[in-house]
Amino acid sequence: MTMSKYWHVLNIGLQNTLVYRLNFLFRATFGLIPLTATIFVWRTIYAGKADGRVGSYELAQMVSYYLVVTIVDALTAVTEDDWQIAADIKDGNISQFLLKPMDYLTYRLCLFGAGRLVYAVVALVPTVAFLWLLRADFVLPPDAATAGWFIVSVGLTALLQFLMSFTLALLAFWVLEVATFIFIAFAFEYLAGGHLFPLDILPPAVAALLDYTPFPYLTYFPVSIWLGRVPAEALAHGVLVQLLWVVAAYALARLVWSRGIRKYSAVGG
């Protein structure tokens, strides 16, 4: 019973996001332009290097890094959900969820899952075409076990991305305009999560410091698994740390939600 009602939500979510498939296609295709530019810049840098290495990356590894980031992003990035959550709160739409026997976080998670599913399917065509063009420099996971770990880690990344965005959007209980907060957090994630460049080409002290934050587990960690850069003995440990961050983010999301609802009800009277 409880499961079936969320299946229903997932279903509705799928149908609703299918409307945006053309938009998704534009976004996925346009997104390849800056990606191409970044790869061009790296190629030029490698052309000027006598030893053909930047940090511990060879050219193929560096190019693949950005390609796998694109894949992870398509599967896990939060795009519209945080805005919608903030709007739900601002416009008072969440009142109906307080009455319904439905948990808002789970409801939102279902919609997020549906949205990512549709996006990933739509983005598949341009992305695969692009990967095929760059196949000479595209590194696959070294073995099936690594691929398995990658899938587990991507799942955790999706949860972590969602929970962090969810919590951030809940700021709408307290402030009128959350957009700036979301963009500031996104900027940090972009840098510290490893979107802009692999984190281990940073000075070692900075990279070590980032290890104590959840950011590397948002992108950098699963990508490193794919590239076979995480040693076998560190895999389980890394995934465990990622899982702990997910649990922590979940606890925080629940806490902020209950605080927010208390504030919200108080406003409503």
Place this chain on the structure above:
Amino acid sequence: MSSEFKVPGSELAGAPPPPDARPHSPFPISRYLSLYAALWRNSVIRELGFKVNFLMWIVVEALWFALQLTFIGVLYLHTDHIGTWTKWQVVALMGTSHLIQQLFTAIFLTNLTALSEHIRTGKLDFMLLLPVNTRFLISFRQVDLGGFVNAASALCVIGYALHRLGHAPGLAQFAGFAVLVVVGILIHYSLMLMLSATSFWTVRAQGIVWGYYNLFNIARLPDEAFRGPFKAVFTYALPMLLVSNVPVKLLVDKLGSPLEILLLVTLATLICIASEIIWRTALKRYTSASS
């Protein structure tokens, strides 16, 4: 949202033209200047209503700019040149790209992205009725003041980069740089106007317009990194690899030949003409939201 924001004393909606307007000129400049001043006043008052938000957006933009500079900083930890571009030359390039982008944002961005909304809601009907050139109105309606603040920070970065390069450009170079920055803004404006005009044909144009914003990412990278069809498209069709590269090359004595400037200016002229043609064609096609 914004147009209902009535400001006392604003001449925005159908006020009589100032006495010095020449009724026979098709584009009386003094009248349009005073109109633009009124639109500015409107925007200032609007921003003053949300002071914290205004400051927060400046923080956001500064943060993203710092992010790009960090990227360059990290790249140059591992190399000392990209093609022939040295670190501080690329920083000057990033600064210039940011300068052009922010001035464009300040003057045009909000207005152009709003066009599809004006068409969808039929608000464009109202604008067509006003005794003002419609292209002027949809281009300049609102000013995003934060963009000017961010542009100032870009100027500081360019200045610092020049200092680190130990390079003191001459007056002519600065003047040429300023002119080319304006040319760059005009290119972005005309291209984006053309894209916005597609909303006369499809309601989904807003996605295309935001997609264009992605192209700014290319403009801040050194042109030498690119080759093949990618370089050809983004040099000759959508001259992203010229808009900020050429002014910076002029500033730091990096120009291969003055032909690059000629190319940029020629393309800008062509794009401006194309945008006017497309704008007129699109307007002819427009038949209000309700009919």
